[in-house]
Amino acid sequence: MKENLIKKAIEVLENNWQGGFTIPAQGLYPFQWKWDSGFIAVGYAHYDMQKAIKELETLLDAQWDNGFIPHIVFHNDSDTYFPGPDFHQSRLHPKASKKYRSTGMVQPPVLGFVLERMYDVAEDKSTILSHLDSLIDKVYDNHVYFYENRDIHNEGLVYIYHNWESGTDNSPMWDDIWPTMDSPDYEFERRDTTHVDPSQRPTKREYDHYLHIIEIAKQHGYDDAKIAEHSPFLVQDPLFNAMLLRSNEALIRLYGLLNRGVDEIAYLRSKHSLGIDSMNTKLFDENSGAYLHFDLRSNKLLPYISSSSFAPLHAGIPTKEIASKLVETLTNKFGDKGKLLCASFDPTHEKFNPKKYWRGPIWINMNWIVFQGLKRYGFKDLAERVRKDSIELVANHGFYEYFDCRKNHPNAYGGNNFSWTAALLIDLLH
Template identity: 40%
Template structure:
């Protein structure tokens, strides 16, 4: 039986999703993010699947309506509301000049983590009408398959079955410390950048927590490079100065490959292609990105030809795709339970900070450089369960629910349990925080 606080928060979570529903998709938040974001849509659909199949299906249909002709699924699908209030908006991306861009839909020109395979499978697992959801899987399966095919065709230049991201917005962890080295290496002359005005700094309280102007100059430099080359894949692969094989992105790809195998088998489809992807991505994650000394997975900078030590919780995420061996998984658990993510005592922080607590530059309020994010906790929870790390999984679930009960449905959270200044940060009424609360409460 649920506690009264859980019942009231469940109602509040559903209310947030309904409030952020536009009629065709769900905004991540009421004002700061007025359009549809790619991986947000996947997490949001999981939440809806527990109580509103119509919206769960509509969420993903709207996203995949914007799929590019080459299979790429864009980071943002722009809606009609407040287009001028979000930067970069359609006028800045200029994706209409891309030959592969969809017709009748306005999008950004980059992608995000391929969460849709496991989102669809989770929808099927919790559906009150499995027959209906199976029909929806049949509709979506070829579209998700085409997205994965794009990733392996255009983002895997060495045929390693490890795909790269070409912008820090693509893995969703915008200002992660992992990107510091490749971003600093980029030579950006401010006077040669196109003019732009950030819209994410309008709230003075939140402005200090966002990526720096120096980061944003590099983000804009990359977008300008992409649009000047009309989003031609071969040119971008040759010219892009930021190409990183990220453990989070590839772990999500591995898990969604596995779920495509489940979906395809359920539908009676030939699943040789996703089986091939799945096997080879797991192999390459372990061969190339596993860090034996640290007990986690690193990133790899394809431009510099060097490993990027990963001190963030992205390095733990291959658990979700059952990538590590049992021995490797136990090393990851040891890392999670160490001072890196627990601090000096077991109750010092809410699990799981995004960044090593021992890092000199950790910032408990700054976006992806220390705070807890609900989607990352949800992912890590799935990974812990896969290896029967039930005690750790339950602690992570309880900490996640406790954060939401204490602060509300914010975007990210100060992990310090006993700090008098700790709070939720970013925007409130955040859709995936609400959606994943609904899913975690059902466990």
């Protein structure tokens, strides 16, 4: 089974390869997405390191002069996706790439630990180090961008200003934010709902909110300080910050292996320890037994547990005591016998919807993150359960975007032949 699955996963990746970068899925997502590219490079690293490197080189070629890496790079003029480059207008920002059009927002900073995984997987360490040598400073610049522009309280935690920046687009926690915004009823033509059953995607009203935040950011020329002041959406996300911290750790290790970067290491270390403390004092909630999202507008934690709540395990953020509490929450709320791990949203909550996008289904990238975290803390059985559930889901249903966690309702949803599902499955099978 293993060899056959790897063969099929490679086919998915090869079909989505555009000769320089990889699309997440045909039709539905026809451009290059930032965190997708990172996960995709992990898959390539196992069988074609040149492609892994090229994928990241292309993405980093679209980096802005201030270190910002956009969430979508629009390499072509596809009209199968909305909103496209004409809507986003990245060049409103004076430091935006002149070469590529993109969005004016980011996605979770996975690239540091992706480079590290490539190093660990590579057989020829000296060749991979020479490639990493030419990529690592760009990723470092991206971390500096975050800390210098998005850590507005100097606490080692960065904000996101849009739900698309979280990667977990329509998670129920954002439901509390939408009523605080007075979003217009826009007229626009959705494309996603022509590729996928609309009941598995966000609603029209949710898209109004998504567009409204972008309109506000555009009015301010995508200026970070102005966004921090005016965006109705401003959140410290435990997944996003855990990815940044995990990537800090990876960059520190890689600079060490490259035998350079003394100043860079010192900078990352100081931000890192501040960030770990803030994650544990500000984002960990004793009552929920989980890390939560902090809403900087209402100045309070959003009371919802999701798969993002467990991502800090991957970055070594929790103390042993907090890690045990997280595992208790994961087991009790997400892990009963009737469920596969790991739902993207608390299955015991009334807002849980097992079929709808980020409101419940299992996503393989989140499973990969949770698996790595559980393994890191020595929760071997639970880690293995997450790994096995992921593999079985793909083996039984195919390389879909998301999956039903209910054992008596086996199903797969969203886009098919989805790149990161294929790429991370290759990694989980090794």
